[in-house]
């Protein structure tokens with residue numbers, strides 16, 4: 001019988017638990033033994049394995065975070081660290097590893113495979129949605145909805161006081177959350193890392209919007225924006241908009257938590273099962289994704305490094321409707 005291991009790594013994402021559940025239960029379906037690793041790559045280096053049974057993953061499909069815990073491991077960034085991880089997997093008799101995480105996790109997994117000969121299968125899970133080879137990553141939809149609800153609440157108070165708000169949402173290098181929450185909450189302006197938006201451009205656009213009406217205005221900014229985050233941008237524009245009461249709101253880690261949406265639970269369940277099936281079919285070093293509702297396999301090394309294209313039509317639409 002084949003034995004595989006699974007772990008969650010990097011920033012947690014709502015739906016990771018649903019993927020773990022599908023892996024544990026899916027493995028049984030294929031007659032594959034599965035062991036779980038605690039604390040991501042850190043736990044892998046330490047040999048923190050635990051066999052989980054069918055009932056150990058009961059009641060977790062609706063929970064945010066990850067029951068396996070996550071971590072960011074500097075040791076795994078070193079060849080020595082990855083050698084220790086490889087040794088632990090060999091000692092445990094593990095033939096393949098399913099990693100649930102984002103671009104950093106897949107960079108690490110690719111090196112683990114190249115250097116240690118461990119077959120690694122990736123499941124895309126990050127609220128940033130910055131992985132190529134899947135329309136959406138696990139956790140993205142939930143984060144979108146969480147951010148949108150928070151922005152709706154800010155809109156109420158912004159409207160009451162006729163204030164100008166700069167709202168920063170997550171997205172280390174990617175503007176997916178900013179773009180879609182900006183559209184969903186009717187933001188007057190959206191600032192994305194994918195485009196270099198100069199301060200003068202922001203100034204000009206805001207002037208236009210503010211001239212058109214005197215109600216509240218919301219500017220949604222991705223944290224990874226090249227001009228700087230919400231604090232920096234608002235400071236730089238203070239003088240130009242003195243007549244407005246300017247406020248900054250950084251949504252932060254609230255966007256990472258909470259119960260996964262139905263979409264994320266279904267996505268994670270499908271991807272978890274497909275990852276196990278991929279191993280059963282002898283696939284190696286691929287990320288399982290869903291594109292146009294079809295399951296796809298992308299070589300792990302092709303999923304990161306390049307910028308995942310943002311939807312330019314949506315960017316244009318947001319400008320027309322603001």
Ligand SMILES: Nc1ncnc2c1ncn2[C@@H]1O[C@H](COP(=O)(O)OP(=O)(O)O)[C@@H](O)[C@H]1O
Pocket residue numbers: 009010011041071072073074075076077078101102103104105106107108109111125126
């Ligand atoms: N270039 C890299 N080489 C080796 N390991 C890496 C690399 N980048 C990230 N990792 C490992 O993957 C972990 C998770 O990556 P990180 O970027 O923090 O989150 P995510 O996977 O969600 O993008 C890191 O803590 C590190 O252990």
Ligand SMILES: O=P(O)(O)OC[C@H]1O[C@](O)(COP(=O)(O)O)[C@@H](O)[C@@H]1O
Pocket residue numbers: 010011012102103104125126127128170171172223256
């Ligand atoms: O929780 P931390 O370690 O402060 O990291 C914050 C980062 O993690 C994220 O929430 C998710 O990113 P990853 O999935 O790449 O870890 C980013 O949006 C944010 O920049």
Ligand SMILES: [Mg+2]
Pocket residue numbers: 010102103104126128172
């Ligand atoms: Mg990442």
